[in-house]
Amino acid sequence: MARPYLNARRIAALALLALVAAACVALGNWQLDRAAERDAISRAIESGRQSAPLALGPDTPPGQFQDWRQAQAGGTWLHRFTVLLDNRNFNGRPGFWVATPLLLDDTDDTAVLVLRGWVARPVNPGERLPDLAPPAGTQAVSGQLRQRVPRLFELWSFSGRDPNALPRAFPAADGAPPRVQNLDLADYAAATGLKLLPVVLEQTSDEAAGQGAALVRDWPLPPTDSDTNRGYALQWFSFAAIAVIAWIVIAWRALRRRAAKSGAR
Template sequence: MSKKFFVNVLIFIAALTMVTLGFWQLSRHSDKKEINNTINDRILENPVNLADLRIDQQTESSLTNIEYRSVQATGLFKHSDSILVRNRPLNGSPGYWLLTPFDLGNGRVVIVNRGWLPIAAEDFRQTNSDQITIEGIIRKTQVASGLQREDSKEGKLASLGRVDLSRYQQQLEYEILPVFIQVINQDPPQSSNFPKMLSIPEFKEGQHLNYAVQWFIFATITIIGYPLVFFRNRRKKDKGFGQSDIPIDYL
């Protein structure tokens, strides 16, 4: 088989691969959009009472189905058992998240992400023991992934690398629910500016649509450009372009 045949096959495979990657990115864009719409719908729903969800009876897969659900709960903060989550910047300022156990009564306790603290407020503590009602969204526990470093499994930690409920549980003398609440409102309101409650997460489709367009452009250039170059070179060859009329013996 000629070299030209192999080149044509390679060009065809390259174009087909680019088109396939383009449709794959479109599929990812569609899937991401559907997931984001589902999450946004959960966030915008009217808050339900946390007790009605029976969190302690949920399976791992069912917890995924209620993540980001808007909930409300009434109870007491257990301030003495609060812990920080380090390396949590806000608008470019370094700081922490403040996690505090929230006693719901009847032996049930849920961890609440109360918001952001600046580095200077590392030793921030509250002693208010009044009963309050909070509103927020359900979040699942976080674990180290990839090259992330896990927290030490020994001793009592002053801070965590992420909201790892299993590690937090190790230094508490009572059971906590397998999810935490990111608080977005509380009644009565907190008496100080800190911790600063976190904004509701925004979910976007990312760059998948742009990547799809790029792959289709590359495929179009390959499909149209290669034949043009091929026939142009073929025509030049047929017309003898680039060949000298001077006999080689004369040179």
């Protein structure tokens, strides 16, 4: 009995190759989208850093709040509202970001949340966090603006505790700054009762010698290497091309077998 020119095995192979090609094309397009996103971030960073420095105040128009724009603010630190952002690593070392509001206007409790810097997590016996109290009195702080506190991917907690829960009252009962993984400005404003600007200031200026803790102010930037994504896209499109070529070869052989059978009749 003659073998059919298009049996179940060939049909399955053609269907599988079509699915592989479609999936590879979709993944390649996704990588191109990621490259476009990184290009947009790179342009936003450049645009923000080229903008004129902004003086922050209670009446600063929200339209002036541009990511990565340099800004300055003057006010007094509200250390009782300090929060530690957990799981922030620096050069492979675990640690915290220290976030403290800077009071801009004490008549209506207007403040801006300042990410003051990174401090190492105590890991060895006997180690403790340094005194994180900022300098007293009116201070001038400069840095770069962010639309929100940079977030980390949140893992499910076995304890069932919300890793972002803030205390009902500040300071906490034990006097230690609360620790959260991610900090939402609206939740923080509700917990503290402050009228926060809808922006975060990543501090880059140093305190005067002998004032405040020695914090690291080397802020990470989001990935902007779009060429890597384009390289991945090229690989996926290459895999798709291989699948299409294999599909064509199988289909061509099936058609040739059919033509041979037709000519033999």
